[in-house]
Every structure is written in C-alpha cells, then in structure tokens.
Amino acid sequence: MSAARDYPLDCWYVAASAADVGSELTSRRLLGRQVLLYRDGAGTVVALEDRCAHRALPLSMGSLVADRVVCRYHGFAYDATGACVDVPSQDNVPFGARVASYPVREAGTYVWVWLGNPRRSAGSAVPRMPWLEDPAWSSLGGELTVASGYLLLHENALDRTHFAFVHPDTAHRGYLEAEPPLKVEVSETSVSYARDFPAGPLTAWQSAATGLPPDVLCVQRESGVFVSPALHVDHMEIVGPERSYRTVFVRAFTPVDGSTTRVLWQVARDYATDDALASESLRRVHERTMLEDQPLLEAIQATLDRDGAPRPVNAAADIASVKAHSIVRRLLEEESPQPQ
Amino acid sequence: MTASSTAITTVYTEHVSELEVVSRTDVADGVISLLLAAPDGGELPAWTPGAHVDLLLTPELTRQYSLCGSPSDRSSWRIGVLLDPASRGGSRHVHEALAPRSRLSVRGPRNNFPLVGAPTYVFVAGGIGITPLLPMIAEADAAGAQWTLSYGGRTRASMGFLDELAAYGDRVVVWPEDERGMLDLDGILGRPQPDALVYTCGPEGLLQAVEGRCAAWPAGSLHVERFSAKPVDSAAVSTSFEVICQRSGITVTVPEDRSILEVVQDAGVPALSSCLEGVCGTCETAVVEGEPDHRDSLLSEDEKAAGDFMMICVSRANGPRLVLDL
Numbered sequence A: 001m002s003a004a005r006d007y008p009l010d011c012w013y014v015a016a017s018a019a020d021v022g023s024e025l026t027s028r029r030l031l032g033r034q035v036l037l038y039r040d041g042a043g044t045v046v047a048l049e050d051r052c053a054h055r056a057l058p059l060s061m062g063s064l065v066a067d068r069v070v071c072r073y074h075g076f077a078y079d080a081t082g083a084c085v086d087v088p089s090q091d092n093v094p095f096g097a098r099v100a101s102y103p104v105r106e107a108g109t110y111v112w113v114w115l116g117n118p119r120r121s122a123g124s125a126v127p128r129m130p131w132l133e134d135p136a137w138s139s140l141g142g143e144l145t146v147a148s149g150y151l152l153l154h155e156n157a158l159d160r161t162h163f164a165f166v167h168p169d170t171a172h173r174g175y176l177e178a179e180p181p182l183k184v185e186v187s188e189t190s191v192s193y194a195r196d197f198p199a200g201p202l203t204a205w206q207s208a209a210t211g212l213p214p215d216v217l218c219v220q221r222e223s224g225v226f227v228s229p230a231l232h233v234d235h236m237e238i239v240g241p242e243r244s245y246r247t248v249f250v251r252a253f254t255p256v257d258g259s260t261t262r263v264l265w266q267v268a269r270d271y272a273t274d275d276a277l278a279s280e281s282l283r284r285v286h287e288r289t290m291l292e293d294q295p296l297l298e299a300i301q302a303t304l305d306r307d308g309a310p311r312p313v314n315a316a317a318d319i320a321s322v323k324a325h326s327i328v329r330r331l332l333e334e335e336s337p338q339p340q
Numbered sequence B: 001m002t003a004s005s006t007a008i009t010t011v012y013t014e015h016v017s018e019l020e021v022v023s024r025t026d027v028a029d030g031v032i033s034l035l036l037a038a039p040d041g042g043e044l045p046a047w048t049p050g051a052h053v054d055l056l057l058t059p060e061l062t063r064q065y066s067l068c069g070s071p072s073d074r075s076s077w078r079i080g081v082l083l084d085p086a087s088r089g090g091s092r093h094v095h096e097a098l099a100p101r102s103r104l105s106v107r108g109p110r111n112n113f114p115l116v117g118a119p120t121y122v123f124v125a126g127g128i129g130i131t132p133l134l135p136m137i138a139e140a141d142a143a144g145a146q147w148t149l150s151y152g153g154r155t156r157a158s159m160g161f162l163d164e165l166a167a168y169g170d171r172v173v174v175w176p177e178d179e180r181g182m183l184d185l186d187g188i189l190g191r192p193q194p195d196a197l198v199y200t201c202g203p204e205g206l207l208q209a210v211e212g213r214c215a216a217w218p219a220g221s222l223h224v225e226r227f228s229a230k231p232v233d234s235a236a237v238s239t240s241f242e243v244i245c246q247r248s249g250i251t252v253t254v255p256e257d258r259s260i261l262e263v264v265q266d267a268g269v270p271a272l273s274s275c276l277e278g279v280c281g282t283c284e285t286a287v288v289e290g291e292p293d294h295r296d297s298l299l300s301e302d303e304k305a306a307g308d309f310m311m312i313c314v315s316r317a318n319g320p321r322l323v324l325d326l
C-alpha cells in the first residue's frame, strides 16, 4: 500500500540508543529512509544517508577511516557533512558528489535525528527527560519493532479503555466501585490524560517493585502525554505511607516506514534504585504489556493495509487520540517543502 | 477479572498555566510587551509561530493575545498589548492591572494561524497585528525562505518592535501613515505569486483590503488572523436542526435561539470553547456528515466550502441534521 506519509519529517525522532552507536558503521531504516550512524573520533554521532552517491551501494558496507566514510565499492570517501572529499580514481571530486547529512542531538539515553528540512531543526529542541539523567533515578529499557504504523502506537498509549481487556492482570483495579474520571487536557502541540485512583491495594508487580506490602492502601495517580509525534511519556505515582513512588515510562516511537514502528522504551523510577528485583519486576511488567498490545496493533495494521482505512468510529473516551491525530494532521499540513 | 462495564466520565479541558509577569516594557505609544513565566521557572507548553493564548483576566474577561517571543524559549512567553481606547475592557485591564509580579491564568496556547512551509512569504502587518508575525518572520528566515514584511501604522512612534525588525534590513518596509500614507497594497499584492503565501494581521479594514487584493491569488495563499468577529450578515436566519454527537452517541436538537455548543455542553458532551464568537478556534469540530452553515470569522472560503470542520459556537446547519465528531 502506498498511503500518504502520516509522520511529519520536521520533528526530532529517536534514531537509536546512545549505547548502540559506536565507531562502527551501522544502518537503520528511519522514516522511510536508510540512515548511516556512527561516532567520529571525538565521540560525536554523525547521521548520513546510507547510499553512496556513485553507485548507490550502502555506505554502511564500507569502513570508517580517519573520520571519513569510505565506500566499499570504489573508495569514494565522505566527511561528516556528507561531502565527498576523495575519489581514488581521479584528482578532483566530481561536482555534486555528496550524500545527505542529518542534524543529530545526543541527549542522555537517546540519539535524536532530524530528517526533515535541516534549517528548521535549529529552532526546535529535543524533549527534555530529566528522569533519565537524574542520578536520584534509575532506569532500564529496551527496543521493540512493531509491524504497525506509529499512530496506532500513540493511540494505544493514550487509550485507557483497553486495559481491562488487554492487560487485565497488570491493570487490575478490582477494588474500584466506579471508574475515576479521565481528565484529558490539550494544548497546541500536545495532549495528555490523567486519572487519580482512590486508596486501594497494590498489584503484585507494584508491591514487588516498591517493596510495599500488597495490602497497604495507596492512592495512585497516573498520567500520560503525547509529547510529539516521536514521543509518549507515562507517569505513575503511588502515594505510600512514608513517601511517593514515581515511575516514568518513556516510549519513543520512530516510524521505520508507514506500517512499521521501532519503539525505544525506558522505565525510570525514583525508588529502590539499585534493587535488582525491582528492576526485574518493572522490566517484566512493561515488556508484558507491550507484548500484549503488539499482536492487536499488528492485526489492525494488517487489516488497514489489506482492506483500506475508512474513518473509524471513535468513542467518547478516545478524545485524546482524536486530538493527537489532529495535532499530527496540522504538523503535516505545515511542513516546509522537504529537500529531495 | 472480567472487564468492568462501568462508564468512564471524560473531563476535557485546555491547558491553563498559572503565570507571573516577569517584566513589562513600553515598546511604542500605547503598546506594552509583557514577559510571562511560571513562578517556579518551570517549562511552558510548546507552541509554534502564529499561536495565541487566552489571558483569563477576571471571571468575565478573557482576551486573546498572540505569542510574539521565540518558540524555542520554553520558560517564558511574550505578548504585546495595545491600549485600545475602543476596547471592551481587556487591553485597559492589562495596561492598568498587570505589572511585574502580577499573577494571572493563561489558557492555551492554540494556533489558528500556523505558518505553512513555503519557499516565499509576503507578510502584511497593521499596528499591533505585527505580534503574531514576529515569530513567523524569525522562523521563515531561519528556514531559508524568501520573505518581505510590509508594516503599516499610524505614526512611527505608535509602531512596536521596530528595533527588532531593523535587524532584517530592507526585507522589512515600515509604513507610518503620517509619513508615507496608506500601505501600498497594490504594489505589495497586485501581482499574484504562485509559490508565495500571504500572512496578514491587523485592523479589520486592512484585513478586508488584503482579502480583496488576494482574490486573484491561488486558493489557499492567504492566511488571516482576526481577534474580533467579522461584521455579521444580519439577514441570516437561524432555524432549528438536529445534531448527532458521534463519539458520545447522543442526539440533541438545537433550537433557533441557541448555539450547538451550548446545547451539546448541556447534554454533557465534552467540548471546548473560549471566545464564543467564532474567532478563536477553540470549539473547532470535525463534521462527519451534513452541511454546516459557517458563521465564524476564522475559516477561509475554501475551508468553508470543504465543510470538514466548523466552529460550533456560532455556526449552524444548512439542512435538518449534522453528524459531528463530538
């Protein structure tokens, strides 16, 4: 299917975990483009189009020699700006020999890349995620590729009404007499939800992670925000008898193409920071919820691809995802003319 | 556990920031600029050029002002306010009551005047209408676009932000009326440019003149920001019709003397609103079925003809029934 692109290019997206980018050449498919990533001698991450200007051989098959990417086929060498600076078979470099180079920002755990109009990147900051860097917090994470478009993942992250059906064990709130109201708040570029739960017992994983006994009654607050097309962040707070236990679940959604998304996730917490059991419990529950959602999102995408995508019927509680769609629609309308 | 059948109530609101006036500067005769920030220095919501916010001045007094600082400054917002003798009280309240350390609630931001990417822009400002254009110009310039600004005003002394604009050199043409007469709109817009977009903000007379000059331009070229409603067509008759709120699964009847917004809100359907007069865009709603009778001052003629969105605070139905995304 060749549906119109539904992800804006003028946006910072996570290209990789910082730990996964080293001095060897790696290639990643991001937003329908093949991108070469590496760290130069000074440790700065470089992102280039992974396609030699000469005969389209992926540059990632070549090698990095003295901060130059040397193509495996005929040895064209490129600098970090994407300019071809050496052609072994002749003295001068052919006019126009260059590959695209993309603005990069490294911030804590993530390497962000801007694949749209490079001149618009300067005025846009990558989202701040203090919990991933604050030494009073600890975090763990991973990566997952889902065969569905990134908007389905955003919808899923903003959607609280599927928990009872898809995640009954992790999200059990059997003690509730009524569902607390869902507060949805919008601003120009973001949308968030929040719910406060009255005092109730903890689930097994919550008690394992915090070390609180399961029968102590705690008020809980959860909220989540569509930060940008590239990022969703959830916050969960358990108000314990002595202190609050805060967990932040970060999901960077990077479209690989229109129907595949790479999810780079992190879970940060401000409690039991060097407790391996807490880490294990948090890893397991977050991986599990993502794996519970994945086959559903993939089946939806397969249906959309196979049978088309007429306007869906939304329910009242889908207001956050309706708004996220309208934010994305506007970003696409406003997008500057893209370089080829 | 079996899935609960308990209904979830949704409370839908726009973000409200509790802010403090950091500084107040006289930028021209009768024009001040205010810098607003969170008292704890926290991060403010993101915005893009052309966005505006609501200052919730008193329970009865809400006014819209364009953000005119830099979107990359996430810790403060700048607005420019003209003391308008003919004002309904908003600008007077701002001029009289807001000083450094004053607290106020600010709703938004939202944007009905977004800068669409283009190779060339023609910016036309009249007076205080310069404010939304300031961040647009900065963005267009940074993106490497071609652009010009024609900035008209009564007198040079009444025109704010001239010092900032001086940095752009002769791309900015300043037209104080007492020195050069009225803006030369024929010269600026007389010849349609196929790949240029026109952005204009200013007094109603200027906006209508620009709309007239742009009639010959390609559809979608002209972008206008208004802060007060267009003169209304008093001949328009209002009839009663039915509205189906699709998401909520609720059907209501809108009588001739009430708005869609009032009726759906009474029925408990979450819907946002601010100006209630079709200028701010807060109540914009997608139309699933049916033909709206547009009475707002916001949508362009093409957008009205497309009928995909409507402002439910003022607009009505052409026909017996509308299905809305509510």
Ligand code: FES
Pocket (backbone or CB within 6 Å): A052, A053, A054, A055, A056, A057, A071, A072, A073, A074, A075, A076
């Ligand atoms: S294909 Fe790269 S040098 Fe020839």
Ligand code: FES
Pocket (backbone or CB within 6 Å): B272, B273, B274, B275, B276, B277, B278, B279, B280, B281, B282, B283, B284, B296, B311, B312, B313, B314
């Ligand atoms: S509430 Fe402002 S346009 Fe409807």
Ligand SMILES: [Fe+2]
Pocket (backbone or CB within 6 Å): A156, A162, A166, A167, A289, A293
């Ligand atoms: Fe889920």
